[in-house]
Amino acid sequence: MTQPRPKTFTLEVWGDYACFTRPELKVERFSYPVITPSAARAIFDAIYLEFDKKSGKPAHRWEISKVEVLSSVRYVALMRNEVKEKVSVSSVKKWMKDASGLTPIYADATMAEAGTDTKGRTQRQTMALKAPRYRLHGQAVLFDDNLETRQKIERSFERRARRGQCVWQPYLGCREFSAAFELVEPGGTAPMTHEPIAHNEDIGWMLYDVFDLSRPGGSGDAARVSLFEAEIRGGVMSVPPYLSGQVHKP
Known part of the structure; x- marks a missing residue:
């Protein structure tokens, strides 16, 4: 029996501020011009993440395939108190x-x-993004794929996203920059009213994720940073699959 194709979900997310910190500029935070795949994945995680009953580890991961930039890329300088x-x-x-x-x-x-x-507290300069808005496209990748589990994950995510439910408040890079979200459905209550902006940029190396996404992870796992060469064309950033050769891993 042929397994059905994974369903791609589309979320429109926005907030007052965002900061997707470049790892090479971590002391004084400087944001990428667009949301990273890991930050986008975390928003999907906040809505629904299924866990394996035996191991207690995630049964799947969310993989982002495309990010549409719906608002102008604007930076704002902020001074923030951070704990050490x-x-x-x-x-x-x-x-x-x-x-x-x-x-x-x-x-x-x-x-x-x-x-x-x-x-224990220090002040740091942050170059954040002002009033960002994105449309995220993602799908569930199961570690042990089977039809019943996939249907449960996709139905649960769709139901919760449509109602605006989440396990924790999604955020845009930093926890104090909370994010609002809405499920975009063809012919639904949240049609695609925003178009990607006319923006082209070669970003260069961008953080893909800080975890090993090839297997179920746990809270005690060591960091495993992966990178990819990102670019925005016509307001759209395409994201390669994690297991492809376009994603550079340790």
């Missing part, structure tokens, strides 16, 4: 058993309070 570190889950569990070993992290401490002249 966070309390680990293992530390919290130890403190719950023995509070005598509590060592808090001071966000705005003096030397007398923290015993150090290094504060």
Whole structure:
């Protein structure tokens, strides 16, 4: 029996600000001119992600095939407060058993309070994008493909996206830059009213993802950065499949 073709879903996403940080400019954040495949994947993940009942790991991943830029690429300089570190889950569990070993992290401490002249909070310059709007095209890629699981994933995603439901608030690169989304369906309530802008740009090397997408991952997995050569033509950025030779992996 021939397996049906994976269904491609289209989301229109937008927000007040976005920052898709270039990895070579991480200290003072500078955004790519367009959303990265990993940031787009995270928006799909926020709406629905199926997990394998036995392993507890994802049963599939979302693969982005195309990004349409629907608003002008505009940068804005922001000064943001960022924390340098966070309390680990293992530390919290130890403190719950023995509070005598509590060592808090001071966000705005003096030397007398923290015993150090290094504060936990720092100000950083951010070159973010202003009022971005995109149309994302993606489909589910199952690690162990079978018709029943695929139908469940696609139906669940479509139902939740149509209602505006999500597991957590989607965001545009940084968590404080929240994203709104709407499912685009032919003849549906959200027709394609926006057209891609007339924009051409050779972006060069762009971050594809920070995880190994060839297998189910876990929270303890080490980073595995992949890159691809990105370009925008007529307001559209085509994204190659992760397993293709166009995506450079370690």
